[in-house]
Amino acid sequence: xxxxxxxxxxxxxxxxxxxxxxALDGLPERKDRFMTVSSREIDGLYGPWDLxxxxxxxxxxxxxxxxxTRGVHASMYRGRLWTIRQFMGFGDPDESNKRLKYLIxxxxxxxxxxxxxxxxxGLNSDHALAEGEVGRDGVPCDSLEDIERLFADIPLxxxxxxxxxxxxxxxxxxxxxxxxxxxxxxxxxGTFQNDSFxxxxxxxxxxxxxxxxxxxxxxxxxxxxxxxxxxxxxxVVGYQIREKGCTAAQELAFxxxxxxxxxxxxLARGLDVDDFGPRLSFMxxxxxxxxEEIAKYRAGRRIWARLMKERFGAKDPRSMMVRFHTQTAGCxxxxxxxxxxxxxxTIQALAAVLGGxxxxxxxxxxxxxxLPTEESLKIAVRTQQVIAEESGVxxxxxxxxxxxxxxxxxxxxxxxxxxxxAKIDELGGMLEAVEQGYIQHEVAKAAWRYQKEVESGxxxxxxxxxxxxxxxxxxxxxxxxxxxxxxxxERIARLREKRDNVKMRDAxxxxxxxxxxDENLFALTMDAVKTYATLEEVWDVYRDRYGxxxxxxxxxxxx
Amino acid sequence: xxxxxxVIYSGLKQTPEMIAEAAIQEDVDVLGLSMLSGAHMIxxxxxxxxxxxxxxxxxxxxxxxxxxxxxAEVLISExxxxxxxxxGTDTNDIVSYIRxxxxxx
Numbered sequence: 001x002x003x004x005x006x007x008x009x010x011x012x013x014x015x016x017x018x019x020x021x022x023a024l025d026g027l028p029e030r031k032d033r034f035m036t037v038s039s040r041e042i043d044g045l046y047g048p049w050d051l052x053x054x055x056x057x058x059x060x061x062x063x064x065x066x067x068x069t070r071g072v073h074a075s076m077y078r079g080r081l082w083t084i085r086q087f088m089g090f091g092d093p094d095e096s097n098k099r100l101k102y103l104i105x106x107x108x109x110x111x112x113x114x115x116x117x118x119x120x121x122g123l124n125s126d127h128a129l130a131e132g133e134v135g136r137d138g139v140p141c142d143s144l145e146d147i148e149r150l151f152a153d154i155p156l157x158x159x160x161x162x163x164x165x166x167x168x169x170x171x172x173x174x175x176x177x178x179x180x181x182x183x184x185x186x187x188x189x190g191t192f193q194n195d196s197f198x199x200x201x202x203x204x205x206x207x208x209x210x211x212x213x214x215x216x217x218x219x220x221x222x223x224x225x226x227x228x229x230x231x232x233x234x235x236v237v238g239y240q241i242r243e244k245g246c247t248a249a250q251e252l253a254f255x256x257x258x259x260x261x262x263x264x265x266x267l268a269r270g271l272d273v274d275d276f277g278p279r280l281s282f283m284x285x286x287x288x289x290x291x292e293e294i295a296k297y298r299a300g301r302r303i304w305a306r307l308m309k310e311r312f313g314a315k316d317p318r319s320m321m322v323r324f325h326t327q328t329a330g331c332x333x334x335x336x337x338x339x340x341x342x343x344x345x346t347i348q349a350l351a352a353v354l355g356g357x358x359x360x361x362x363x364x365x366x367x368x369x370x371l372p373t374e375e376s377l378k379i380a381v382r383t384q385q386v387i388a389e390e391s392g393v394x395x396x397x398x399x400x401x402x403x404x405x406x407x408x409x410x411x412x413x414x415x416x417x418x419x420x421x422a423k424i425d426e427l428g429g430m431l432e433a434v435e436q437g438y439i440q441h442e443v444a445k446a447a448w449r450y451q452k453e454v455e456s457g458x459x460x461x462x463x464x465x466x467x468x469x470x471x472x473x474x475x476x477x478x479x480x481x482x483x484x485x486x487x488x489x490e491r492i493a494r495l496r497e498k499r500d501n502v503k504m505r506d507a508x509x510x511x512x513x514x515x516x517x518d519e520n521l522f523a524l525t526m527d528a529v530k531t532y533a534t535l536e537e538v539w540d541v542y543r544d545r546y547g548x549x550x551x552x553x554x555x556x557x558x559x
Numbered sequence: 560x561x562x563x564x565x566v567i568y569s570g571l572k573q574t575p576e577m578i579a580e581a582a583i584q585e586d587v588d589v590l591g592l593s594m595l596s597g598a599h600m601i602x603x604x605x606x607x608x609x610x611x612x613x614x615x616x617x618x619x620x621x622x623x624x625x626x627x628x629x630x631a632e633v634l635i636s637e638x639x640x641x642x643x644x645x646x647g648t649d650t651n652d653i654v655s656y657i658r659x660x661x662x663x664x
Binding site for chain 1: 570571572574595596597598599600601602625626627628629645646647649650651
């Protein structure tokens with residue numbers, strides 16, 4: 001280390017001995033440990049001593065250039081603000097269509113569609129397991145007819161739609177509608193989440209065995225890489241696993257390991273890394289600890305850039321970029337004193353913006369208890385608009401670069417994440433790590449630790465374990481009527497009658513044959529959905545071929 | 560640091576009938592339902608009905624998750640649900656509640 005560096009360290013030690021010790025004598029620190037929400041301990045002061053090796057070119061570089069630590073575009077928000085992309089979907093496709101138009105009207109044009117539980121499981125609204133679930137936490141989609149209703153009056157060529165759904169059926173329905181509207185597939189823009197891992201450990205959503213789900217993900221990516229080149233056919237999502245309770249470093253590591261598994265699968269399919277690389281997108285959580293989150297996004301970009309270049313041999317810089325969507329942490333919202341959630345979402349959104357997100361969803365204040373009303377949704381949208389237009393943070397690129405604290409945190413998060421990624425590699429990759437229960441165990445440990453820290457008061461949640469109010473008044477919440485479920489069931493019955501069932505069965509037969517031969521099922525799925533085969537009928541073909549997921553009872557023993 | 564209670568995990572994708580049947584067969588003292596999808600007003604009453612018609616109405620039934628207050632009140636007063644433990648619940652409170660309210664014997 002240089003003489004200057006040594007000098008600073010000596011000065012720091014002097015400061016600690018003299019000035020700091022005196023201050024602590026008069027006023028001891030408030031806590032024994034100052035921790036992030038990930039239980040990472042934070043020091044009182046950061047300085048040059050925390051970055052002895054710092055190399056601007058190597059560690060940061062310039063925005064829009066490898067390793068992209070400072071952002072994926074050279075001008076970032078000076079060129080274009082992040083897209084306000086509010087996740088939404090409920091009731092039935094007509095209700096959700098109204099809500100989409102409401103969002104567009106209020107300056108939030110990024111569409112981001114949630115599907116309900118039965119739909120995500122490849123079940124129609126009239127399946128026994130769908131009882132009571134239809135439209136409760138997303139929009140039901142039983143057939144192409146529902147996609148037509150959902151996007152009524154919306155010209156697909158002029159919008160960028162994100163469909164939060166995996167595997168061919170619903171993407172195929174969207175493209176079928178786009179085709180009917182005469183859209184140029186070479187120009188069509190949007191995203192499919194299409195991530196088979198993100199809801200696995202985090203939400204226990206699995207339909208087929210894991211390898212089959214990965215295969216179907218790959219089918220979607222292969223089809224889009226060849227036919228819809230501007231589409232993002234996958235969004236590698238860390239949001240849910242963070243919601244399940246893991247730490248920021250784990251969110252980075254587990255999601256990037258998912259990404260590694262996907263890239264490996266796409267390469268095995270014969271695609272060139274620079275063909276699909278530029279069309280990979282990501283999604284992160286925006287959790288409570290402001291600086292830890294900012295550092296996380298920056299570390300994520302740097303890790304992925306190096307990985308794609310060094311491990312996968314990408315040559316196109318666009319293959320090395322983490323373009324990402326962010327959603328503020330649903331798990332941080334409280335049912336108690338719900339208006340406080342506006343503040344939480346604001347701070348979390350600000351972190352995402354300072355971290356360089358490309359699109360952003362802010363949770364509504366009532367979402368600890370229900371889906372948003374129009375009013376609570378509007379406040380969430382306005383939150384982003386105030387940040388964008390009034391706070392000044394979008395005036396310059398990566399404003400926190402060079403902060404000793406932020407750069408040190410960025411380094412620490414990268415280091416911790418790389419350790420986990422190496423461990424997962426050792427286990428044979430993410431799919432293996434999940435099959436073996438390693439990921440589940442790590443997440444459960446972290447979640448339990450956090451819960452205990454909340455219960456001991458070490459982690460404060462305003463309104464829940466501090467500043468508690470008794471007898472709070474109830475607030476108006478969105479109610480979803482059971483009538484919409486009944487109407488949806490009737491529609492399916494009518495659909496089965498009015499469609500050409502011979503054509504439909506033919507299409508399903510051809511799909512079945514292709515499935516037997518393990519071909520890419522996307523194009524034939526598109527043919528099938530055009531005949532108004534229902535979602536479940538298509539999924540049954542997949543289920544027949546690949547079997548359904550068998551849950552092994554992985555008991556996580558007491559931590 | 561467990562609370563000394565045996566827990567049977569029913570697994571996922573269970574219909575109300577399957578859950579109630581498992582609870583009855585295993586002769587449980589407490590049934591805990593985690594409801595995040597908003598389907599509680601349909602599914603919980605159905606489970607309670609099945610338990611009652613099989614003389615298992617004295618099982619302590621608890622729910623947690625995303626259940627708004629007015630729905631919780633209806634489930635408790637009209638359907639026999641014992642308690643809803645919503646977001647922010649301290650795990651120790653659940654344990655104490657069970658100990659104080661579980662049927663004797």
